[in-house]
Amino acid sequence: MRVSRFLKEWRTRLLAAGAALTMAGGAVVLAPGVAQAAPARGLAYVWANSPNSALNVPYTPSAFYSRNSTGGTNTVVRTGTGQYTVRMPGLGLIGGTVHVTAYGSTSHTCGVNYWVPGAGGRLDVHVSCFTRTGARVNTTFDASFVNTAVVGGSRIAYVWANQPTSAAYTPSTSYQFNSGGSTNTITRQGAGQYRVRVPSIGAAAGHVQVTAYGDVAARCKVVNWFPSGSTEYVNVRCHNAVGRLADNRFTLTYVRSTGILRTTPAAYAWANQPTTAAYNPAASYAYNSTGSVMRIRRIGTGTYRFVPPNMPLGNGHVQVTAYGSDSAYCKVDFWTPSTGVQIRCFAPSGALVDTYYDVAFQR
Known part of the structure; x- marks a missing residue:
C-alpha cells in the first residue's frame, strides 16, 4: 500500500506538470525508487537575473546570489515567454518544497509551476511569470528549494497543498515535513481560502512564506497564523489575476527561530x-x-x-x-x-x- 500511494503521488505530480508518461520514442521515464547518486536532502537558491536569455540555452546566474548545498552550480534555462527551468545539481530526489518571488520594480508576479528530478541526478524547478493581468512575461525572480528530514531542533514545517477543492485532506506526504514528527493537514474554508494545520510545533511566534503553484496567474498569501495548544494554524488565501478569491494549489513553509532553508545566517x-x-x-x-x-x-x-x-x-x-x-x-x-x-x-x-x-x- 505504501508503494501504491507513492506511485499515485508521483503520477499526480507529473500530470499536474502537464508531463506525458510514455516510453515511446526512447523517452526516459524517471520512476520512484530508482537509485541515484544525489543526496536525499539539501537546499539551493538562485537569483535568476537574465530574464531575456536565449531560449533553451542554460546560463549560470550570479554566483553571489546562488547556492547549492551539494557544491553543484545552479543554472537557469528560459523555455518560453515567462517560463523558466532552474536546474539544481545533486538534489534530484522526490520531496522538499519550493518558494518563488518575482524581483524588480514592476508589478509582475512569479510562481512555481512544478519541480521534478531531472537528468544526471539534478532537480528541475519550473517557474512561470506573469503580468498583473495574467499575460506571460519575462522577468527576474528568486527561487529556493529545501528538502529536510531532521526531526527536532529548530521548528520548521512545509506542505505542498495539492488538492485545492477538497474539503479536508492530508497533503502529499512526499512533499510535506514537520520537525515535530507530526503530519500536517489542510481544510478548505471557501473559494480560495484554506487553513493549514501544523501539529506539535505551535507558538505565538514564527514566520510564514507562501507561493502559488501551477502554470496559472494566481497569487497566494498568508492571512494570519496562531497556536492552539501545541498546534499551529496558518490561514491562506489565493486570488486570481483580477484579485478575486480562487481555488489554487500552493506551497507553504512555517519556521521559528531558523531560516526558511533551516540554515544560518x-x-x-x-x-x-x-x-x-x-x-x-x-x-x-x-x-x-x-x-x-x-x-x-x-x-x-x-x-x-x-x-x-x-x-x-x-x-x-x-x-x-x-x-x-x-x-x-x-x-x-x-x-x-x-x-x-x-x-x-x-x-x-x-x-x-x-x-x-x-x-x-x-x-
Missing part, C-alpha cells in the same frame, strides 16, 4: 505597521541569527526597506509574501548591504499600496 520579519515611517518589527515574529534587532522603514506608498543588521546582504537570497485578507501582493525590489532589502507591494490594479508582509533573508 538568516533573518525574517513580519512587517505589521504598513504606514509607519520606521519601526522595529515584533520580536516574536522576527529573527536574526546574529541576535541583532531588525528595522523596517517605509520609503513611500507600498515601498519598504527591511534592514537586518550583520546579515551578508552582498550575497544571499530573499523571499517575500504579502500578509492579510485582501488581494494585495508583494515582491522583492532589490537588496544591498547599504540599503537593506527593498520591497514593493501592489493592488491588483498594479498601483502601489501599503500593506502587511513577511520577508525572509537566507545565506
Whole structure:
C-alpha cells in the first residue's frame, strides 16, 4: 500500500506538470525508487537575473546570489515567454518544497509551476511569470528549494497543498515535513481560502512564506497564523489575476527561530505597521541569527526597506509574501548591504499600496 500511494503521488505530480508518461520514442521515464547518486536532502537558491536569455540555452546566474548545498552550480534555462527551468545539481530526489518571488520594480508576479528530478541526478524547478493581468512575461525572480528530514531542533514545517477543492485532506506526504514528527493537514474554508494545520510545533511566534503553484496567474498569501495548544494554524488565501478569491494549489513553509532553508545566517520579519515611517518589527515574529534587532522603514506608498543588521546582504537570497485578507501582493525590489532589502507591494490594479508582509533573508 505504501508503494501504491507513492506511485499515485508521483503520477499526480507529473500530470499536474502537464508531463506525458510514455516510453515511446526512447523517452526516459524517471520512476520512484530508482537509485541515484544525489543526496536525499539539501537546499539551493538562485537569483535568476537574465530574464531575456536565449531560449533553451542554460546560463549560470550570479554566483553571489546562488547556492547549492551539494557544491553543484545552479543554472537557469528560459523555455518560453515567462517560463523558466532552474536546474539544481545533486538534489534530484522526490520531496522538499519550493518558494518563488518575482524581483524588480514592476508589478509582475512569479510562481512555481512544478519541480521534478531531472537528468544526471539534478532537480528541475519550473517557474512561470506573469503580468498583473495574467499575460506571460519575462522577468527576474528568486527561487529556493529545501528538502529536510531532521526531526527536532529548530521548528520548521512545509506542505505542498495539492488538492485545492477538497474539503479536508492530508497533503502529499512526499512533499510535506514537520520537525515535530507530526503530519500536517489542510481544510478548505471557501473559494480560495484554506487553513493549514501544523501539529506539535505551535507558538505565538514564527514566520510564514507562501507561493502559488501551477502554470496559472494566481497569487497566494498568508492571512494570519496562531497556536492552539501545541498546534499551529496558518490561514491562506489565493486570488486570481483580477484579485478575486480562487481555488489554487500552493506551497507553504512555517519556521521559528531558523531560516526558511533551516540554515544560518538568516533573518525574517513580519512587517505589521504598513504606514509607519520606521519601526522595529515584533520580536516574536522576527529573527536574526546574529541576535541583532531588525528595522523596517517605509520609503513611500507600498515601498519598504527591511534592514537586518550583520546579515551578508552582498550575497544571499530573499523571499517575500504579502500578509492579510485582501488581494494585495508583494515582491522583492532589490537588496544591498547599504540599503537593506527593498520591497514593493501592489493592488491588483498594479498601483502601489501599503500593506502587511513577511520577508525572509537566507545565506
